[in-house]
Amino acid sequence: MTTTVARDEAPAPRRTAPADRPTVSFELFPPRDEAGADRLVATIRALEAARPDFVSVTYGASGRTRQTTRRLVAQILNTTALTPIAHLTCVDASRAETVAIIEEFLDEGVRSFLALRGDPPAGVTDWQPHPDGLHTAADLVTLLREVEAARCAHSQAQVVRGLVKPLSVAVAAFPRGNHATGGTRANDVAALLAKQQAGADFAITQVFWDAPSYLALVGEARAAGVTIPIIPGILPATDPARLVRVGRLTGVTPPEQLLARLAAHEDATTRHSAGVRATADLVNAVLDGGAPGIHIYTFNQHRAALDLLDLTHLGGAFAPRTEPKDLA
Numbered sequence: 001m002t003t004t005v006a007r008d009e010a011p012a013p014r015r016t017a018p019a020d021r022p023t024v025s026f027e028l029f030p031p032r033d034e035a036g037a038d039r040l041v042a043t044i045r046a047l048e049a050a051r052p053d054f055v056s057v058t059y060g061a062s063g064r065t066r067q068t069t070r071r072l073v074a075q076i077l078n079t080t081a082l083t084p085i086a087h088l089t090c091v092d093a094s095r096a097e098t099v100a101i102i103e104e105f106l107d108e109g110v111r112s113f114l115a116l117r118g119d120p121p122a123g124v125t126d127w128q129p130h131p132d133g134l135h136t137a138a139d140l141v142t143l144l145r146e147v148e149a150a151r152c153a154h155s156q157a158q159v160v161r162g163l164v165k166p167l168s169v170a171v172a173a174f175p176r177g178n179h180a181t182g183g184t185r186a187n188d189v190a191a192l193l194a195k196q197q198a199g200a201d202f203a204i205t206q207v208f209w210d211a212p213s214y215l216a217l218v219g220e221a222r223a224a225g226v227t228i229p230i231i232p233g234i235l236p237a238t239d240p241a242r243l244v245r246v247g248r249l250t251g252v253t254p255p256e257q258l259l260a261r262l263a264a265h266e267d268a269t270t271r272h273s274a275g276v277r278a279t280a281d282l283v284n285a286v287l288d289g290g291a292p293g294i295h296i297y298t299f300n301q302h303r304a305a306l307d308l309l310d311l312t313h314l315g316g317a318f319a320p321r322t323e324p325k326d327l328a
Ligand code: FAD
Pocket: 057, 058, 059, 060, 061, 062, 087, 088, 089, 115, 116, 117, 118, 119, 135, 136, 137, 138, 171, 172, 173, 174, 178, 180, 181, 182, 183, 184, 187, 188, 190, 191, 192, 194, 204, 205, 206, 207, 233
């Protein structure tokens, strides 16, 4: 890994027992074209060196990337040592269509999902959820569990496979409430509890820019009875234009102070370093506040993600690969 960010200002590595080391994971999206697919292969190889706990693969609005998501998840399963989590949305498909998609993923060997309701397609104003479809992410968690149970009911082999590789279901959480649906943090905590009751195993948050909003979500969720781990979703703040775009999409506006800090650097390399340092401060704050790990929104680029791991001492070097013992 080539590190371009000076570590002299970084805090010393956390002293944690190996079992307590924070989880590290990455979000990828299906490539839009062949050139993107080639670049992604190199990105995946670079990210693999950090030995992440899992990588998640997004699913386009209204299932637009159903086939490309499946292909990328299968590629990760079949050609890397990584564990993929397939994002899955339900709001624009009938229940039968959603069952068919779940079956396809399970047949492929996928055992981990991020169950989402999904957003309406951009620009569509009179959009309605599918009349025979599921209405919430919690419904999708329930359906995933039902499909797995039905498969196990018909096949002892499937029971054994399920015991060896249990189905795991993640869900989304929103430190500042779900802007896309006009929801407050209180709405999101209620939705998160419903997802847990439906069988969700852990949650990953939407992007946020201040540790207190993540810690407040966790505090309010715990008070409401949510016990599942809530992993903070982290966007490396290296590209101001991307921060603004993500802000428009999610309603989570990047702080002016952060944008000004980045704008102060005309040189791309020093801007990158400043952005990684700012993100490392956020990562250290949430980990110090008890976060179980971090999920990095990579936008299919590895450099900022790996520099961030290096600066926060969370990279592959943190968990050295044990060399084979000399049996001679
Ligand atoms: P839900 O939990 O169903 O929530 C939808 C709305 O209903 C919210 O307003 C919620 O507050 C309300 N609600 C639901 N249940 C309850 C309840 N019991 N009590 C009170 N209120 C309730 N979108 C994609 O299209 N593809 C992706 O790959 C994708 N990946 C994502 C990954 C992450 C980590 C995150 C945070 C979001 C992602 N999204 C993705 C966006 C997501 O689909 C949208 O934000 C969408 O609005 C649905 O969110 P949800 O899954 O939490 O739905």
